Amino acid sequence: MKSTDKRAIIIGGSLSGLFTGILLRSIGWEVDIYERSSHTLASRGGGVVLQPDVLAAFHQAGVAYEAPLGVIANERLYLEQDGSIAQRMMMHQTLTSWNLLYGTMRRHLPTEHYHQGKTLKTFQQEREQVTATFTDDTQDTASLLIGADGPNSTVRSQLLPSYEPSYAGYVAYRGLVDEAELDSVAANLMRERFVFFQFPNSHILQYVIPGENESLIPGERRFNWVWYVNYDEATELASILTDKNGKRRDYSIPPGMMALDVEQQMRSYADQVLAPPFQQLVAATQEPFVQAILDLGVPQMAFDRVALVGDAAFVPRPHTAASVSKGAANAIALTEALTAQNHDVPKALDAWEANQLRLGMHLWKVGQELGERSQFKYGKERHEHSDHEAA
Secondary structure (H helix, E strand, O other), rough: OOOOOEEEEEEEOOOHHHHHHHHHHOOOOEEEEEOOOOOOOOOOOOOEOOOHHHHHHHHOOOOOOOOOOOOHHHHHEOOOOOOOEEEEEEEEOOOEEEEHHHHHHHHHHOOHEEEEOOOOEEEEOOOOOEEEOOOOEEEEEEEEEOOOOOOOOOOHHHHOOOOOEEEEEEEEEEEEEHHHHHHHHHHHOOOOEEEEEEEOOEEEEEEHHHHHHHHOOOOOOOEEEEEEEEEOOOOOOOHOOOOOOOEEEEEOOOOOOOOHHHHHHHHHHHHHHHHHHHHHHHHHOOOOEEEEEEEEOOHHHHHHHHEEEEHHHOEEEEOOHHHHHHHHHHHHHHHHHHHHHOOOOHHHHHHHHHHHHHHHHHHHHHHHHHHHHHHHHOOOOOOOOOOOOOO
């Protein structure tokens, strides 16, 4: 047996890369994860609706965690313009955080197998192995390479150079507010609930997630909100995605980096159109952030000894609440295929690919349908007045 047998290189150290890494290790593979960022990723994410595939991945990989893996919400509320309740629905969901999932998996993975500040330059497949070359001119060789490097995937750009994310016509403003920092009336309305406010061509939602230190103790948690707002790609998007230092970002502006004028415009718009509890939530947010909503779907995920997983292959719009679980599902199916094919990588990837393409395409289309309905029912423009009722 060669040293590269049952050895994988994973490009991208976010959630999809971690799911793939811990699951490959659970079936006896040696894994090294390479993450381009030299900084900790744990502060980057907001809330995540916990889906069964995430728990299945943790169970299969033997990841230790304390249940529940998030905050339990038992109902959904839809608000009127004045903040009163328009509709109430019983719905049991677990709402967690990017930080908690990331931290749980990082603790499970030996530190020496997670390499930060490593940017892929290129890779080369040769017979029974694949070699990755990084921008610092170091190399690593394995029998399998996984592209888990997100929408801006370097792995995908080498395999499918014509496939890039496209802007969907709107952005998501996001924010996190410590539980103790919100007005008590608004806080009591929003705790343990999934709360929505809809109006023409937009909607905002919130739910409670674990605290920055992963605490689930009431009073130590955070309110997580997401607000979808339409912006024209040709005339408006560039300014939204230019940070406070004047740097044009690809798809998102992280917390603390939003340009002051963009942030002020967002806050002013919130006061103009949102229901009062959401106005208060936005006002209490110290460092909002923003991401462009993207569409991406590929026709192929398996390339002999290289595979694309997670958002490197398909970017479903966030209305599906499935981006994280899709990465877990890709990884679970990959380990099942490798086991079934006696760890023959090309055969396993060939067996794995069809269902993963189907899953990605389904979520991609569902997300588009949900987004088109919520954002473009009344044209492409933003609604500029508050004299409306909840949709």
